[in-house]
Amino acid sequence: MPSNNAKPPLHRAAFNAMGSRCEVQLYGPEATAKAVAARAVERVRALEAKYSRYRSDSVTSRINAAAGTGKAVEVDAETAALLDYAATLFEQSDGLFDITSGVLRKAWDFKAEQLPSEEQIAALVPLIGWAKVEWKSPFVRLPQAGMELDFGGYVKEYTADCVADLCRAAGIENGMVNLGGDIHVIGPHPDGTPWQVGIQHPREPDAAIARIPLARGAIATSGDYERYMVVNGTRYCHLLHPSTGRSLHPAFASVSVVAARCLIAGSFTTIALLKSPEDPDWLSEQGLPYLTTDQELRLGGSLETGVSEAEHANSYSPPQHSNGSPI
Amino acid sequence: MNDKRSSTLLALTAAALALPMASEPAKADPPDQKFTLGFKQSNYKEAPIAADQLGLGSPERYTIDVSHLKFKAPVSTDTELTTSVIRETMSGASPWYVAPGADGEALQVMSGATISEERTELGVDFRSYNSNSEVTLSGGYSSENDYESVSFGFSGAWRLNQNLTTLSYGANTSFDYIDPSDAKSFDRPEHETKKRAAAMVGLTQVATKTTLLSATVGFAMLDGYLSDPYKRAFVAGSTVRDSRPGQQEQINLNLSLRQFFEGPGGALHADYRYYTNNWEIDSHTLELSWYQNLGNDWQLTPTLRYYDQSAAAFYRPFYETTRTDGFYSSDYRLSDFSAVSGQLKLSKTFSAFRVDLSYENYKASGDHPGLLEYDLISLGLGYAFE
Numbered sequence: 001m002p003s004n005n006a007k008p009p010l011h012r013a014a015f016n017a018m019g020s021r022c023e024v025q026l027y028g029p030e031a032t033a034k035a036v037a038a039r040a041v042e043r044v045r046a047l048e049a050k051y052s053r054y055r056s057d058s059v060t061s062r063i064n065a066a067a068g069t070g071k072a073v074e075v076d077a078e079t080a081a082l083l084d085y086a087a088t089l090f091e092q093s094d095g096l097f098d099i100t101s102g103v104l105r106k107a108w109d110f111k112a113e114q115l116p117s118e119e120q121i122a123a124l125v126p127l128i129g130w131a132k133v134e135w136k137s138p139f140v141r142l143p144q145a146g147m148e149l150d151f152g153g154y155v156k157e158y159t160a161d162c163v164a165d166l167c168r169a170a171g172i173e174n175g176m177v178n179l180g181g182d183i184h185v186i187g188p189h190p191d192g193t194p195w196q197v198g199i200q201h202p203r204e205p206d207a208a209i210a211r212i213p214l215a216r217g218a219i220a221t222s223g224d225y226e227r228y229m230v231v232n233g234t235r236y237c238h239l240l241h242p243s244t245g246r247s248l249h250p251a252f253a254s255v256s257v258v259a260a261r262c263l264i265a266g267s268f269t270t271i272a273l274l275k276s277p278e279d280p281d282w283l284s285e286q287g288l289p290y291l292t293t294d295q296e297l298r299l300g301g302s303l304e305t306g307v308s309e310a311e312h313a314n315s316y317s318p319p320q321h322s323n324g325s326p327i
Numbered sequence: 328m329n330d331k332r333s334s335t336l337l338a339l340t341a342a343a344l345a346l347p348m349a350s351e352p353a354k355a356d357p358p359d360q361k362f363t364l365g366f367k368q369s370n371y372k373e374a375p376i377a378a379d380q381l382g383l384g385s386p387e388r389y390t391i392d393v394s395h396l397k398f399k400a401p402v403s404t405d406t407e408l409t410t411s412v413i414r415e416t417m418s419g420a421s422p423w424y425v426a427p428g429a430d431g432e433a434l435q436v437m438s439g440a441t442i443s444e445e446r447t448e449l450g451v452d453f454r455s456y457n458s459n460s461e462v463t464l465s466g467g468y469s470s471e472n473d474y475e476s477v478s479f480g481f482s483g484a485w486r487l488n489q490n491l492t493t494l495s496y497g498a499n500t501s502f503d504y505i506d507p508s509d510a511k512s513f514d515r516p517e518h519e520t521k522k523r524a525a526a527m528v529g530l531t532q533v534a535t536k537t538t539l540l541s542a543t544v545g546f547a548m549l550d551g552y553l554s555d556p557y558k559r560a561f562v563a564g565s566t567v568r569d570s571r572p573g574q575q576e577q578i579n580l581n582l583s584l585r586q587f588f589e590g591p592g593g594a595l596h597a598d599y600r601y602y603t604n605n606w607e608i609d610s611h612t613l614e615l616s617w618y619q620n621l622g623n624d625w626q627l628t629p630t631l632r633y634y635d636q637s638a639a640a641f642y643r644p645f646y647e648t649t650r651t652d653g654f655y656s657s658d659y660r661l662s663d664f665s666a667v668s669g670q671l672k673l674s675k676t677f678s679a680f681r682v683d684l685s686y687e688n689y690k691a692s693g694d695h696p697g698l699l700e701y702d703l704i705s706l707g708l709g710y711a712f713e
Contacts, residue, residue: 008589029592031620038678077404081345088342092335158346171536263343264336271335286335 020180068145102150157266202253218262223254380696384437519552610636664693681709
């Protein structure tokens with residue numbers, strides 16, 4: 001009879017979803033952990049399908065297809081709560097975090113490495129503005145043809161929370177969920193030691209710039225490296241200003257925030273980056289543990305990191321995959 | 328700055344708490360919003376009567392083929408409807424009465440003709456769920472050429488103490504109409520009815536992360552024609568109709584333990600059941616199952632069951648004199664006997680499909696010559712989709 005004191009095995013499931021490399025790591029009896037991990041992957045895929053811009057049967061496409069037709073679209077309770085959340089994001093970011101600004105991707109093609117023309121941007125900016133969206137739960141209406149909602153700015157973080165909740169509800173106490181760097185730690189390793197979460201290096205793919213010990217809760221990271229292009233020596237990143245349609249030049253190359261929920265953490269990283277050209281100190285006033293990497297790759301913030309600045313300046317050690325790398 | 332800081336965090340946290348998973352982390356067993364289709368085909372075969380215990384007739388007993396189709400569909404986010412159809416085809420001979428042999432031993436006399444029958448049963452369950460309670464309304468109808476039954480049920484559960492305690496309850500009733508075939512030529516009763524009403528209450532407690540305990544008490548009352556129209560009793564040289572009291576009260580008590588063992592990755596299901604009725608039948612059942620996960624989504628489940636019951640007060644294998652109360656029954660199911668059964672079930676789950684195969688052997692032992700031995704083989708298929 002195997003001893004009950006034996007450390008339960010670690011089950012890992014790696015998969016690609018929501019445009020990212022994802023991973024679920026769960027401790028528990030093999031069959032249980034495997035079944036729960038399968039349900040976790042299923043949940044991620046279901047939310048991806050529900051909010052994908054690329055699927056004509058998604059909630060997002062249904063809302064966007066009705067833009068300018070005068071028709072209001074009735075949404076389910078989950079989508080209603082996500083739309084209420086979008087309204088809060090808009091208010092709390094002073095209009096910078098706007099889920100109607102996704103339409104700008106039609107002008108900003110980061111793969112082509114070509115800047116959009118004035119005309120292209122001028123044509124899209126009038127379609128942006130959460131304030132124009134008629135949202136009265138459970139009905140949402142986009143008044144102008146061509147307007148679009150895009151849940152991509154926070155649905156991955158929300159999904160990480162959902163998956164962690166699902167695992168906890170199934171009895172998993174030790175494990176972590178990592179959706180492309182949006183991480184929700186269910187609980188520490190069985191011996192109580194925290195997970196060492198690798199933070200993506202903003203200039204070196206597949207390298208970590210710091211390691212953050214996290215026993216439970218969530219950490220999210222955003223940066224100017226996620227989608228960008230360099231034209232005539234200037235770096236243009238995916239962070240776009242909703243009223244000008246122009247790429248922002250954030251004060252930080254990367255921002256990480258720790259919070260109880262990944263959705264909250266991710267909201268703070270995005271708002272911090274969007275506000276940083278005007279108000280680089282905003283994040284330090286929010287009372288949440290955070291880590292910033294500035295454009296000179298200096299670390300700042302209130303988080304204890306597992307890598308000292310002097311150490312990482314010399315060698316960018318890759319993340320320890322067994323301990324939950326960001327990607 | 329403190330005001331601004333708390334306001335953003337509070338505002339986002341409040342909006343996040345309105346999201347479904349954040350506010351409802353643990354639902355016990357909510358409708359999963361999936362359609363599931365299940366099919367089970369079983370073959371039940373009773374062993375023939377031993378030659379030295381057969382008085383007259385065919386030693387071959389019942390063979391029953393059962394097809395069971397079940398379909399569950401979500402109706403709204405918190406309700407679901409389950410419908411099922413069961414179709415049985417039976418053939419073989421059945422025990423008729425017991426006669427004394429030359430040395431006074433009991434010999435089973437079987438029905439002469441091979442019986443061939445079909446039975447169809449329809450069932451509907453409507454389940455409604457909310458975070459702390461659920462209710463299910465059930466209806467059923469069963470029909471065969473000489474028997475019809477209609478049933479209604481209501482059951483529910485309250486989840487208390489952060490879902491660690493579940494209080495369950497239920498009540499159901501059925502109305503049966505019995506109209507035996509060939510009644511005139513075989514001296515059988517005609518146009519009989521039977522009513523049944525039952526209620527139960529149970530408590531389930533999550534004792535530890537891996538232990539579940541539950542206890543259930545049930546009570547039932549039967550009223551009407553409770554005899555078997557196709558059986559007779561041997562009384563002082565001739566046979567009379569099987570005739571039992573027109574009323575029965577039953578009490579049953581179930582205790583169960585579910586214990587998961589992380590080391591071997593398996594679970595023990597232990598159940599004890601006590602049953603008593605006012606015909607003086609008392610029974611005890613002990614059932615032990617071990618659910619072993621084998622990896623790759625295979626599961627093997629061996630089950631052992633031991634059963635023991637005392638005889639009904641008026642039961643005799645045959646009667647040498649008449650009884651003043653007029654009750655006669657030589658049905659082996661009312662005799663003093665014990666039974667052992669063993670089952671082995673193998674199941675495999677694919678992502679949306681489930682297949683299981685099981686085999687059971689049951690053997691009863693006691694004084695009655697017609698006690699059962701049977702084999703049951705079942706193949707189950709399940710499919711879930713959205």
